Amino acid sequence: MDKKLTPFQVLRRKFPANEYVLIEEVSDAAGHSRSRSLDYMIINLWNSRGLAVTGIEQKSHRSDWLNELKNPNKQEKHFKHCDYFYLLTTNEKVASLNEIPITWGWYHINPSGILKTMKAAPKLTPEPIGRSMMCAMLKRAANKENYVLIDEIEERIEQRADQIYQSKKREFEQRKDNFKELQDAVAAFEKESGISIVNRWGWVEHSEKVGRAVKFLMEHGLDNFEEAVERIEKNAKNLYDNISSTIKEFKNES
Numbered sequence: 001m002d003k004k005l006t007p008f009q010v011l012r013r014k015f016p017a018n019e020y021v022l023i024e025e026v027s028d029a030a031g032h033s034r035s036r037s038l039d040y041m042i043i044n045l046w047n048s049r050g051l052a053v054t055g056i057e058q059k060s061h062r063s064d065w066l067n068e069l070k071n072p073n074k075q076e077k078h079f080k081h082c083d084y085f086y087l088l089t090t091n092e093k094v095a096s097l098n099e100i101p102i103t104w105g106w107y108h109i110n111p112s113g114i115l116k117t118m119k120a121a122p123k124l125t126p127e128p129i130g131r132s133m134m135c136a137m138l139k140r141a142a143n144k145e146n147y148v149l150i151d152e153i154e155e156r157i158e159q160r161a162d163q164i165y166q167s168k169k170r171e172f173e174q175r176k177d178n179f180k181e182l183q184d185a186v187a188a189f190e191k192e193s194g195i196s197i198v199n200r201w202g203w204v205e206h207s208e209k210v211g212r213a214v215k216f217l218m219e220h221g222l223d224n225f226e227e228a229v230e231r232i233e234k235n236a237k238n239l240y241d242n243i244s245s246t247i248k249e250f251k252n253e254s
Contacts, residue, residue: 005113007058007088008040014115015042019049027136028077038078039088041137053126055082056107062094069099079103081129084121 008024015022021043028036040056055078059065065087068074079085086105089095097119100106105121129137 007090007109010109010113010115011040011042011056011088019046020044021141023137023140026078026140027133029132030135030139031132036074036077038075041078041082043137050083052083053081053129054084054086054121055079056086056088058088059094060090065095065099069101072101077133080127081133083124083126085124086121 008022012022023041023043024039026038026041028038038055039058042054042056044050044052044054055075057068057075059068075085084105085103086107087095087100088107088109090109092108095106097106100119103122103124104119106118108116108118110116
């Protein structure tokens with residue numbers, strides 16, 4: 001079962017504490033008068049739901065189940081007070097559908113901790129619960145109530161811790177991906193520019209000039225940069241030609 005949930009915990013998920021009392025190991029009478037116990041009794045607390053009482057007998061081995069079938073009167077002291085009665089298993093090989101008595105249902109807990117209804121129990125006509133058995137039920141319910149609440153709190157803490165872990169894991173993976181992208185971008189820049197950012201540019205005093213140059217290229221594009229260089233080159237050539245011509249004229253006049 002998932003996270004090694006006990007059958008009690010699985011049943012509690014299906015029968016939440018705000019609507020049901022879930023009692024484990026219920027004796028058929030109080031004190032020394034008791035003769036046997038039932039694994040679980042579930043009492044619905046809402047009048048709109050009929051205040052139903054459900055009895056559950058768990059079997060872990062096929063031999064135990066076969067003995068149960070041979071002695072149907074064993075559960076009579078509990079069975080006669082139930083609106084519904086179920087067999088509970090954690091191994092499907094313990095029983096088969098055609099073996100389930102017509103007055104029983106069958107719950108099975110699969111390896112994932114999910115409670116499956118293999119056969120729905122029919123509605124019975126229960127007898128009123130006597131005072132001795134009622135006291136035995138109340139004693140067991142009182143003994144287990146804190147256990148149920150603590151168990152639910154622990155489960156919620158585990159769920160929240162797992163949520164936080166998964167969230168931090170996703171955040172870490174995202175940051176790792178972002179860092180990898182940054183590394184790739186820096187490596188590409190260093191390769192094309194010949195400048196080592198990792199080694200503090202290799203010439204820190206020119207970092208502002210490089211920054212302005214990069215900004216210019218980003219704003220104006222490479223084509224505009226080349227045109228500006230060509231204009232400067234042309235103007236420089238014209239200036240050189242004018243100076244050369246002036247110097248020649250000056251020499252001739254001398």
